[in-house]
Amino acid sequence: MLEVLGLGPAEEAVYSALLARPTASAQDLARQTGLEPAESTRILLGLAARGLVALATEADSGAPDMAGCEAGRRPDRYRLTPPSVALAPLLVEQRNALHRAEAAYSMLTEQYRSTAAHAAGSVVEVVVGVEQVAHRFHQLQQGAQQELLVLLKGAPIAVPREDADPSESSALGRGVDFRVVAAKDYLDDLDVARDLRAAISAGLQLRVVDSLPLKMVVSDRDRAMVPLDVADSDGEPSAIVVHRSGLLTALVHLFEREWVHARPLYTTATGVRIEAEADPQPTEGELEVLSLLLAGISDRRAASQLGLSIRTVERRTRRLMDLAGADSRLQLGWHAARAGWL
Numbered sequence: 001m002l003e004v005l006g007l008g009p010a011e012e013a014v015y016s017a018l019l020a021r022p023t024a025s026a027q028d029l030a031r032q033t034g035l036e037p038a039e040s041t042r043i044l045l046g047l048a049a050r051g052l053v054a055l056a057t058e059a060d061s062g063a064p065d066m067a068g069c070e071a072g073r074r075p076d077r078y079r080l081t082p083p084s085v086a087l088a089p090l091l092v093e094q095r096n097a098l099h100r101a102e103a104a105y106s107m108l109t110e111q112y113r114s115t116a117a118h119a120a121g122s123v124v125e126v127v128v129g130v131e132q133v134a135h136r137f138h139q140l141q142q143g144a145q146q147e148l149l150v151l152l153k154g155a156p157i158a159v160p161r162e163d164a165d166p167s168e169s170s171a172l173g174r175g176v177d178f179r180v181v182a183a184k185d186y187l188d189d190l191d192v193a194r195d196l197r198a199a200i201s202a203g204l205q206l207r208v209v210d211s212l213p214l215k216m217v218v219s220d221r222d223r224a225m226v227p228l229d230v231a232d233s234d235g236e237p238s239a240i241v242v243h244r245s246g247l248l249t250a251l252v253h254l255f256e257r258e259w260v261h262a263r264p265l266y267t268t269a270t271g272v273r274i275e276a277e278a279d280p281q282p283t284e285g286e287l288e289v290l291s292l293l294l295a296g297i298s299d300r301r302a303a304s305q306l307g308l309s310i311r312t313v314e315r316r317t318r319r320l321m322d323l324a325g326a327d328s329r330l331q332l333g334w335h336a337a338r339a340g341w342l
Contacts, residue, residue, distance in 0.1 A: 010035060014043045015052065018080050023056040023074040025034035044078050052086045053078045097279040126228075129202075133158035133227070133239050140219040141167035144176050147311065149218040149255045153211070157227065158237040172202045177311070179205045181258045183212045200265065207262030216251060224251050260322040282323060282341055286316045291342055293317065294333050 007015060018024055024032075030040035047053040056077040080086075081259055092254055125137050137159050141148060171178055187196070187208065200206055218224040228238040237321045282290065285306075292302040300337045303313045321327075324335035 010039065011043050011047065014040060015047065015080070018053065018078060021079040023079045027075060048078070050086075051089075052081055054081055055079075079089050082228070122248065123243050125243075126238065127225075127241060128236050128238040128265050130158045130237050133237050136225055136239065136241055137217065138167050140217055140223060140225055141171055145170055145174070146220050146221045147177045147218075147251065148179070149216075149221075150178075150180040151182075151214060151216045151255060151258065152180060152186050153215055154186070158239070168199060168204070169202065172199070174205060177205075178203065179207075179255075179259060181207050181209060181212065181255065181262045184210050186210050196265070206265045207259060208265055209258055209262045212258065213254075216255070218248075218252055218255060221248070221252055224248055226251070255256045256318055257322070260319050282320055283316075286320055287341060289313055289316045290320055290332075290336060293329060294342070 010033075014029050014035070017029050017032045021028075026041040026044055027037050029035070029044070030037040033040065035043070044053060048055070056079040062255075127133050168178070184198075196204070196206060214226055216224055216226045222244060224242045225239050226242065228240060242251065288306055289302060292305065293299075299306070299310055299313045299317070302308075303310045306313070316334075320336075321329075321332050324332050326332040326335055326340070
């Protein structure tokens, strides 16, 4: 537990043992922790140098303990310095180090993005080979902080389903908005259907279409990866990684269009089932957003009033516009009035 504050396992063992008693000698702690007396003494001296423990006074020590005495000399005894006093500087130091790391990360990221070479020639990276493709795939999923958008079709090539599950579970555990559109034939495998059932229960949003033009994963609308045809790289799996650009915007738009027209899946006792097709109508949540937008309220204020994220409000607005076949919010309002949505 204390390793994050800079204490090794042996130091933490001695510290924890001393925490349970008012004072103790190096010999006492060696017996309790299973360390050698010399090692226990070395650790105590190191903890004392860092201000975490201190030599006990006669008043602290109480009755003498002669175990381990040489020639009748009573061994030194130690007591803990109050943790609120001793550990606070270590905690501050760790926080400061984290802040410095975050600042360095932001600086390097921005510098990389603004580099002329990157802007001119590295909008698209080509990744070749099973290991490289799998590595970049896991990077995208594990690095996502807000949103993952995925199109699935055909059998996995570079990243088997079982290898993708840990990254997927990690993203869902972090609260990432995880949406997947899968081609219908992707669900033919019973093992896949069973895995997806568990993922849906964990928060994955999954919809199905009859077919998809490509596979892809988009991370935080910042990067995307699209597999290439195996025949284009002499049989080796390959993919392109797309950075922020008009191409990435087009890929996100493609996903949103597929999402709107896809049918949701729901779980059953044995797997998943596709929701029956019906005349697409706005959901209650989408109509709540629509009523506020038609009242002239901004996306940010609408999100605040409804207790939603701005991204959710934008997603619901996009779906309303797709349902209405509208290119602007003015057209959306006209269609909503004509269709009797409100």
